[in-house]
Amino acid sequence: xxxxxxxxxxxxxxxxxxxxxxxxxxxxxxxxxxxxxxxxxxxxxxxxxxxxxxxxxxxxxxxxxxxxxxxxxxxxxxxxxxxxxxxxxxxxxxxxxxxxxxxxxxxxxxxxxxxxxxxxxxxxxxxxxxxxxxxxxxxxxxxxxxxxxxxxxxxxxxxxxxxxxxxxxxxxxxxxxxxxxxxxxxxxxxxxxxxxxxxxxxxxxxxxxxxxxxxxxxxxxxxxxxxxxxxxxxxxxxxxxxx
Numbered sequence: 001x002x003x004x005x006x007x008x009x010x011x012x013x014x015x016x017x018x019x020x021x022x023x024x025x026x027x028x029x030x031x032x033x034x035x036x037x038x039x040x041x042x043x044x045x046x047x048x049x050x051x052x053x054x055x056x057x058x059x060x061x062x063x064x065x066x067x068x069x070x071x072x073x074x075x076x077x078x079x080x081x082x083x084x085x086x087x088x089x090x091x092x093x094x095x096x097x098x099x100x101x102x103x104x105x106x107x108x109x110x111x112x113x114x115x116x117x118x119x120x121x122x123x124x125x126x127x128x129x130x131x132x133x134x135x136x137x138x139x140x141x142x143x144x145x146x147x148x149x150x151x152x153x154x155x156x157x158x159x160x161x162x163x164x165x166x167x168x169x170x171x172x173x174x175x176x177x178x179x180x181x182x183x184x185x186x187x188x189x190x191x192x193x194x195x196x197x198x199x200x201x202x203x204x205x206x207x208x209x210x211x212x213x214x215x216x217x218x219x220x221x222x223x224x225x226x227x228x229x230x231x232x233x234x235x236x237x238x239x240x241x242x243x
Contacts, residue, residue: 019072022136029126029133032068036061036123037223045228048104055108058119065122068129077129084128089121091172098176101232134213142206160201167197179233 019025039060046053069077093116096102105117134140171190178186203211224230 017071022133022138025072025074026130026133026137028072029130032064032072033126033130035064036126040224040229041227044224045104047106048228049106051106051108054105054117054119057105058108058117058122061119061122065126068126077132080128080132081125084125084131085121088124088127089116092116092120092124094172094176098179099233100175100179101230103230104228139209140206142204163197163200167193 014023014027016024017028019028039057043053043057047057096114096116102114103117103120105119107113107115107117135142171193174189174193175186178189225232
């Protein structure tokens with residue numbers, strides 16, 4: 001086998017360091033998320049009893065994040081990471097301020113009690129990095145970006161994206177307003193809004209594939225509740241609630 005064939009084989013394999021293809025990038029991203037999930041699984045409930053475990057989780061998250069950026073950082077990763085902190089962490093914080101759920105971890109700074117733990121902010125950034133790697137896989141890729149959006153924004157703001165953002169905001173307001181009602185009421189509203197969205201914009205093949213992996217988010221959420229990471233005020237599938 002020639003050196004060129006060896007190089008092509010390495011580039012097309014699922015494992016490689018440094019990563020050469022989207023599949024390798026995704027696998028390495030998952031590998032860096034595993035220590036975080038494991039540490040929460042073992043220490044999450046303990047952090048609600050003793051603040052030292054909150055400190056340990058924060059240190060583990062920080063070291064893991066530092067190694068991740070040192071070893072597999074790519075152009076644009078920091079931008080996605082910061083976007084994850086703002087978008088994911090911001091949504092998390094709004095849910096807490098609206099009393100949808102609460103974290104059990106004792107905060108390192110007592111004045112921050114009832115707010116988002118520092119380690120969770122770090123985690124949200126890495127989750128969005130995972131999203132970036134998933135959407136880099138051929139199956140999940142959409143059409144290339146074209147500057148054919150609103151003229152007032154010189155085409156940079158896509159119509160479909162704008163509609164999705166409006167829908168997202170409406171759904172968040174819905175859950176903030178209805179989370180104490182019977183579970184089927186917010187579910188019914190969500191179903192109607194999402195169905196209308198699919199009628200207006202027919203989902204593309206890559207979007208349908210993305211929908212098929214969404215149940216994993218629910219499973220992960222359930223695991224976090226089971227681990228004692230946080231509790232919902234009014235849960236349905238997992239009966240671990242704030243009393």
